[in-house]
Amino acid sequence: MRSVSVAAALIAVNAVVGCSAVANYHMVATAPGSAPGPCARAHHLAGGHHYQQAGPYIGVTVAGFPKYTSSLTKFENATGVRPGLISYDPRFGAPFDSRAACYAVSRGAIPVIQINPVTTPLAGIVSGRYDSYLRSYAAEVRRFKARIVVSFGHEMNAMWYRWGWTHTRSRLFVAAWRHIVDVFRAERAHNVTWLWIVSGLGSPHITSPRPWWPGGDYVNWVGIDAYYHQPSQTFSTVLGPTLAAVRSFTHKPVLLADTGVSPAAGEAAKIANLFAGIRKYRLLGLVWFDANKVPSWRLEANPAAVAAFRREVEKHMKPRELRSR
Numbered sequence: 001m002r003s004v005s006v007a008a009a010l011i012a013v014n015a016v017v018g019c020s021a022v023a024n025y026h027m028v029a030t031a032p033g034s035a036p037g038p039c040a041r042a043h044h045l046a047g048g049h050h051y052q053q054a055g056p057y058i059g060v061t062v063a064g065f066p067k068y069t070s071s072l073t074k075f076e077n078a079t080g081v082r083p084g085l086i087s088y089d090p091r092f093g094a095p096f097d098s099r100a101a102c103y104a105v106s107r108g109a110i111p112v113i114q115i116n117p118v119t120t121p122l123a124g125i126v127s128g129r130y131d132s133y134l135r136s137y138a139a140e141v142r143r144f145k146a147r148i149v150v151s152f153g154h155e156m157n158a159m160w161y162r163w164g165w166t167h168t169r170s171r172l173f174v175a176a177w178r179h180i181v182d183v184f185r186a187e188r189a190h191n192v193t194w195l196w197i198v199s200g201l202g203s204p205h206i207t208s209p210r211p212w213w214p215g216g217d218y219v220n221w222v223g224i225d226a227y228y229h230q231p232s233q234t235f236s237t238v239l240g241p242t243l244a245a246v247r248s249f250t251h252k253p254v255l256l257a258d259t260g261v262s263p264a265a266g267e268a269a270k271i272a273n274l275f276a277g278i279r280k281y282r283l284l285g286l287v288w289f290d291a292n293k294v295p296s297w298r299l300e301a302n303p304a305a306v307a308a309f310r311r312e313v314e315k316h317m318k319p320r321e322l323r324s325r
Helices: 006-008 040-047 068-078 098-106 122-127 132-145 170-186 241-246 269-278 305-317
Strands: 057-062 085-088 111-117 148-152 192-199 221-228 254-262 285-290
Touching: 006 098, 057 068, 068 305, 085 192, 085 285, 098 111, 098 132, 132 148, 132 170, 148 170, 170 192, 192 241, 192 254, 221 241, 254 269, 269 305
Parallel strands: 057 085, 057 285, 085 111, 111 148, 148 192, 192 221, 221 254, 254 285
Antiparallel strands: none
8 A cells, every 4th residue: 555654544453477588586786776777678678579477576666766766776785686576656647657667677677557546537537538648658658568567546445545445436446447458458558467456455444356346358467455564463364355355256366566564563574474475375476565654664674674585585486487478
């Protein structure tokens, strides 16, 4: 959940295709320079064969990206991990940021773009009022060529966003999602992996994700946002109910699209539990929410958490051999 301060107050508790033949994460001794470079690497990679990435993804969301890249560099330096997914959330209406996407691809990552209709009415999207914007965005994505992951209106089954539960009807959200995908397909933006992200169950402020499901023809990956807040929580209690709910209507690959462990929950032990759950349920992987909120989710603030994270990546997340698609 992007608005973690709000959420914390509310909760007191297809083949998988990459844009290049790279591992889903890289263990690195030092991070490369932080200045975004040209996009030649993205287009070069897109011009060759696509590869199926068999190993789980290690991704990250960091504060200030894409305007600033220093937080990403700090995460890489602290953990020794170069992420395979880099997530950020522009508003609906903002143009496609090819510079940010190029920066991610140049580091061997797939951009995860979570577009949120912060001030845009869903009815306007459905009616076609914003089709000119959507066509322009989709055309830019098509020209970008490299693989990207796109989401829209994350955590719609929770009550803290205006596009979600208690604020709008689920069928209106579904219609808006389908309309966006249809426009992208009409523009031949076939390099998009569509990621539908729900909030993890476990609070009266979150409802079943089922009514918000656009259908298997409109989704490639399912994302779940869920966090460890308390010492008593485990993978089964934090994510089990949501996985069961999702699996009742789809068997699409599942990614932990934003996750983390608060200091109060006991980071080192819970990180091990989180990774073990990912392996047990054969999920796509995780995107760590490395933000300095209240509570702080930043790994770098806790050496024991950093050590646990590195240990689990090396232990559980070794990528298997990449196979040609």
